[in-house]
Amino acid sequence: MTSIKELAKLLKEVSILYVEDxxxxxxxxxxVLSLLSNRVITASDGEEAFKIFSELKPQIIITDIEMPRTNGIEFARLVREKDLQVPIIMFTAYTNKEYLLPAANLNIQAYLVKPLESKSLxxxxxxxxELLQLTANLTYHISSELIYDKVNGIFVYQEKDTIKLNKKEKNLMDLLIGNKDRVITYDEIENYVWKDFDEVMTSMALRTIIKNLRRKTPIDFLENISGQGYRLNVCE
Incomplete structure (x- = not known):
């Protein structure tokens, strides 16, 4: 079983979408969530939340049930049409089983009753x-020989050699891994990779990061799409 200290470290690097009207x-x-995770995104209803989910692919969803436009159960149903595995936690003021029955087939990981207690959350x-760790959602196979460990910001090559990334390299890998099915634009790269730095991205600075990532591993997994940005080539 993973220790509390290790779980807290893992949680810091997990993206959370929190929905409450x-x-x-x-x-x-x-x-409260910002004390536990460095990557908290909020939405005010299920409709807005689903747009965010579709774009950013958060690793954990926390949602209230009673909301306007698209409620929590409807939102969870939309999510499950696209993703059967992302963990969903629901907040509710109700404990009536009949009220929660529509969510029975949505694979909800936990129900927390309002008013919320920080300890329960x-x-x-x-x-x-811990579930995410067991299902390997925090490590990604770039190829049969190369694994990216998102929590520690390292590559593991041939199950023995570890390759440490600097902050910008890690930010870029996190962005690419989280959007591995599409091209990441230069604007998206600047907004995410340089978010913790008081400087503007230049084409030379980005090329340096790409060059360093390619130099650190024997596998070229970065594809440049001319005039658009970069895409990650992952061998599933």
Whole structure:
């Protein structure tokens, strides 16, 4: 079993989408979540949340049930049409089984009853992170010989050699891995890779990162799409 300390470290690098229509509650819970994860995204209803989910592919979803436009159960159903595995935690003011029955077939990892207790939320997230770790959602096979460890920001080559990435290299890999089915534009790269730096991306700076990543591994997994950006070539 993974230790609490290790689960907390893993959770820091996991992206969380939190959906709540009440502004005050959303802000309060988002603050709590920000202490647990460095990557918290919020939405005010299921419709907005599904757009964010489709674009950013968060690793954990936390959603209220009662919301306007698209409620939590409808949102979860839309998610499950695209992704059967992403963990979903639901907040609810109800404990009535009949009320929760529509969610029975949606593979919900946990139900948390309002008003929310920070301890219950933390424990639910640790359980989900352990599940993610078991299902290898925090490590990615670039090829049969090369694995990317997202938590530690390293490549593992031939199951023995570890290759450490710097912050910008890790940011770029996280962005590419999270969107491995499409081309990542130069604007997206600048907004994400340079988000923690007080500087503007230049074409030379980006080329240097790409060159360094290619030099660090014997496998060329980065494809440049002329005039558009970069795409990750992953051998599933």
């Amino acid at each position: 009440e502004d005050e509650i959303r802000e309060e819970v988002a603050q 933390r424990e639910a997230l640790y359980n989900v992170v």
